[in-house]
Amino acid sequence: GTRRLTLTYRFEIGRSALDAQSQSNVGILAGQLESGFYDGRKLIFVGFSDGEGDAASNLRLALERAETVRKAVSDAAATASPGEVFERLSKDFERTLIRRALAATGGRRIDAAHLLGIGRNTISRKIQELGMDEERS
Numbered sequence: 001g002t003r004r005l006t007l008t009y010r011f012e013i014g015r016s017a018l019d020a021q022s023q024s025n026v027g028i029l030a031g032q033l034e035s036g037f038y039d040g041r042k043l044i045f046v047g048f049s050d051g052e053g054d055a056a057s058n059l060r061l062a063l064e065r066a067e068t069v070r071k072a073v074s075d076a077a078a079t080a081s082p083g084e085v086f087e088r089l090s091k092d093f094e095r096t097l098i099r100r101a102l103a104a105t106g107g108r109r110i111d112a113a114h115l116l117g118i119g120r121n122t123i124s125r126k127i128q129e130l131g132m133d134e135e136r137s
Contacts, residue, residue, distance in 0.1 A: 007025040007028060007029055008021075008022070008025065009022040009025060009026075009065070009069050010022050011065055011068075013050050013052070014050060014052070014061065016047075016061065016064040016065045016067075016068045017068070018068060018069070018072060022069075023072070026069070026072040026073050026076050027076055029073050029076075030073050030076030030077040033073065033077040034077050042092060043092060044092050044095075044096055045066040045067070045069050045070040045073075045092070045093060045096065046062075046066055046096060047061070047062035047063055047064065047065030047066030047067075047068075047069070048062055048065065049061045049062040049065075055104060056104070056115060059100060059101070059104050059115065060115075062100070063097055063100065066093065066096065067093060070093050091130060094126060094130060095130050095132060097116060098112065098116070098123065098126060098127060098130070098132065099132075101113075101115045101116050109123050109124060109127075
């Protein structure tokens with residue numbers, strides 16, 4: 001089943017830089033990756049916003065924060081197979097980004113693409129490549 005990891009990653013309001021305690025938690029998760037604790041499991045990094053400002057700004061901030069943690073953990077997992085870790089986390093991250101953008105735009109691909117700063121054809125291609133076609137509602 002799905003389990004939630006309980007490490008906390010904190011950010012200053014409106015920023016996506018990790019604080020010192022969060023850097024320590026990055027090391028903990030990277031160590032678990034290196035030890036094989038998550039082998040065969042799917043990791044999804046989800047960011048949260050501060051809830052201040054407009055929806056598009058909050059979505060961007062949440063996505064930036066998720067990417068900040070994903071990249072920090074990937075960079076810290078030095079002895080793990082970097083290619084495998086990066087590939088798995090990148091695809092999971094792309095899926096999460098696209099899902100959140102589609103949710104924020106009521107499923108409108110062109111609006112979701114604009115929110116993500118990519119073209120309509122690119123988002124359609126990514127949805128297909130990532131096997132997300134069946135998720136359409």
